[in-house]
Amino acid sequence: MEGQRLGGRYQLEARIGGGGMAIVYKAKDLVLNRQVAVKVLRSQFGTDEDFVTRFRREAQAVASLSHPNVVGVYDVGQDGDTHYMVMEYVEGSTLKDLINRHGALPVEEAVRIAAEICDALDHAHQNQIIHRDIKPHNILIGKNGRVKVTDFGIARAVTSTTITHTNAVLGSVHYFSPEQARGGVTAEKSDIYSLGIVLYEMVTGQLPFSGDSPISVALKHLQEPLPEPRQVNPDIPQSVENVILKALVKDPQLRYASAREMLEDLETCLLPERLDEEKIQFPEDDEQTKVYPAITPEMLEGQGRQGQAGQQRQAGQQRQEEETPQRRRWWVKPAAWVGAIGLFMVLAFLGFNLVVNLFPSVPEVQVPHVEGTHRTLAEQRIREAKLVPQVVYEPSDSVEKDIVIRQDPAPPMRLKENGIVTIYVSKGQEAVEMPNLVNLSREEAEEALKEKGFAITDNTFVEKEDEKVPAGHVIDQFPPADEKVVPNQTDVRVEISTGPPQVTIPDVRNKSLEQAQIELFKKGLLVDQQNIRQEPAYTDTPGIVIGMPSPYEPGTRVTKGTAIPLIVSNGQYPAEARFASQPIYMEVLDGEGEVSVKITVSDARGDNQVVVDEKITESKNYDVPVVLSPQKNAVIRVYRNGVPDYQKITITYDSVP
CATH class of the missing domain: 3.30.10.20 (Trypsin Inhibitor V; Chain A)
Structure with missing residues (x-):
């Protein structure tokens, strides 16, 4: 949809992200002349009323919030079958990108980020909004370091019956709270648990629970004890670990009572007097490893029918035993018990061996990081980790050919041995046909090049005179039209006519x-x-x-x-011309010999006109004519033996009748 304009106002420029429901584009608000982010509901959901309702609910949820750590919503609209939401554009990256690049973050930075997220959640909870999908992917870190919580796509207002939508679990399984995994009531404490997982991942560089399927991860949230953060990263202060442990306790009643309480703990956990505090302890819970699914009316009704049937069977059996004579011998019952127990043990042994042979235990391995490496090296590292590489090629403008663009899954995920790691490898830029630019205007030619992905530089367009092609239009191009080229690897030269020479x-x-x-x-x-x-x-x-x-x-x-x-x-002087004649006497003294005489005139006819240039041996009179105009007087200069201004005579226009 790049290049499309929505609502006559928002010009989509480039795709910057996306999820299961929507795609996010960087766009330009043509009215307010600012960058915005536009979330567009995927076309396959545009006619699904449930998805449209959920999409609108997100807009309504975020629009009711006003907080510096929450991405703001500016506008919501529909253009034909396209539903879109206009949001604040945050230039930066996601918290997940930050963790993938650097691994475990410095504790101080992780606590700061968690505190800003917690502040945003407190504001949302105060407005009866539960996020329900807190994870690093939904946390934006601006270039100025500002933390922004986004993607309230599955948020909904808190009511007394807030449970998972249509009994389907929403959210991301690695960041689930136990009550979310169970499909039960979702409240503010679920967001607190998810934030605890995010903080755990920031300070350790890995997730506490992972598995080869979403179900196995959800079961670990329900049943397995939390791997303590300081066992993974001993540099974590005990006070910070205590915050994580309290946020991630499986019993919601033992967690922080509110996001505000957790925020206050985060704001003080790095104080010197708290760093070495005692490790937090929680009451032992014998029922902790039991899983209680959400109770629905159907389950209650089924349980009632089963109970009535069981009571009837039990009563009938009791009457039969009372009415039937005790005719069995005394040893029959003990023998039957011994036989049943023996048979059970034999069958259990055989079943155990069968299960072991059919489903051997497969160890988990760490997924290696191969992004940015050559395909062959990436495949080698994946195989060395006892995993199976799966290569998918795709074009890329920014990544060299045969270099891994991204991988799925990525560290810190773990997989069973022989699990598949998909690596997306660059096949370089795709060659495109050079468009025909000849006779197009410069603006049309520039637009055609941009559509094909060519970069416009100062050397792209060269002006040239041409007698046939109108000014401002293309004379010639290189490469020629229809030639296959790779945009970012090709220097384009377009000659633009400036018209005739x-x-x-x-x-x-x-x-x-x-x-x-x-x-x-x-x-x-x-x-x-x-x-x-x-x-x-x-x-x-x-x-x-x-x-x-x-x-x-x-x-x-x-x-x-x-x-x-x-x-x-035409050989005639203008009517305003005035004429004069100036006598000049040049004396030669006895015995002086030869004298050089030069006379120049500057008047209306021109400057420095030579009227006399000769040598004399005796005194002589000269009559020098001049022409004057209202704008130009006359100046006569006499040179004697090369000496300038021997005589200098100025005749003004007004002095001549």
């Missing part, structure tokens, strides 16, 4: 029309002969380019082949 307009002002045409042609441009405009200018030479109209100013980028309009001089 672009060139920069050169500055051709003050050039002749012919020179301007040559300069533009070198750049791939033309002169727009239909739009050559002649205007007066401060030059006495006609046909000189004096300007380029907007938007064709020099430096502008235009398409190659564009015809550029020009403005040229």
Whole structure:
């Protein structure tokens, strides 16, 4: 369902988890622009009213809670046949992942986590909500260390008749309380027992009870004594073990009276004065190993019928014995007893041998940890543990080929010898067909690549000029369309058209029309002969380019082949031009010899125009003409023997009539 939008608001991005009833997706709330988690009821249950009711009950249960250690519910809805619930998104991992990665946690950290779970349970119990499925898989640890209890999927409000739903046991068998395993009344103390199992697993790295079937594990919860935590991990303080022992006592009456009481014990169990306290003791219970199933009306009715039938048989037999004469000889009865006992012993011996031969005792072994190892090594370790590996291949984007992605079961589970351990091995990424991107827009091409699992980088799209393909569309691609490739192992190159080639307009002002045409042609441009405009200018030479109209100013980028309009001089001065003439006398003294004379003019016609550049041997008069505009005065500079500004004369526009 990735990519689907629910309720027109929640965009599903990636699957992050799932259980028997529902699948959880990371999603984006498009209205509030935030990350959320969306739990979607599996499609096969969408038409099952019982599952839908249970799903809605979870939402109602959690929605009534407001606590920093409980995952909040934001919204509940239905989109067609899809039932969904929108929850707070917690970025991090489950407590089970943490235990699988690190084994036993530091005692201080385990107690902190247990205390936060206990605080959440106390809040739920105060609101008459029992979780009924407390286990590490349902405990989220955020990146900030915050503990969040989630998955109230089988929670229900407390009533005087709260028992397992339709006599079916709900929850996870390794974390069952004895009363849950028995199918009896489920109360707050069942959550306390389950939390005790979680704390036991955190401080020891293993479960107290395991077996090769759910029934065998449930029976151990009912019958077997608890393996003491300090026997598994001697570093556990006695005060912490006492908390675990009190939470896991089989008699609910001897457990903590409430989650609040357990929380208070957890908050003080690591104080120095408590670390070496006496081990907690409970009264001996002779009935502890007996199993009492839940009593139902059907069982009571059946028991009544059996009792009446037995009483009738007993009365009839008694009357018969009273009426029948005692004709047997005295030795018959003892002989019958001896024969019956002998026959029973023979049959018992034969039966015992038969059972031993048919059902030999099979020892349990520890399941080895093989996740992250090569398939061959994983199979070898499993066989060395006297177990049977079963390999299932599946594609993976993140795990290399032939490396074990996960295993089932995983440590600390134990199995009977020759039990099956399923290992899910990566076959690498699946090859996909390269989509055809040519002529698509850049946005369409990017979306097509993402759908196939390709990563978009800064080097994926390359811009290129093209005369035929419209700007913003794909010219070419590598790899080509329909070629089989592995997304994360393939560098994709997509050429995007920027349209026809672009060139920069050169500055051709003050050039002749012919020179301007040559300069533009070198750049791939033309002169727009239909739009050559002649205007007066401060030059006495006609046909000189004096300007380029907007938007064709020099430096502008235009398409190659564009015809550029020009403005040229018509050989006449503008009407506002003013003219003046400045006499300059250059004296040559007797005996001075040859004198170098240079005169430049900066006026409306241009800057640093050389009007005189010669050598003289006798004094001489020069008449220097200038042209002025309202924007430009005239400056005459006279150089004598190379000395600048020998004379400098400025003529202003306003001084000339």
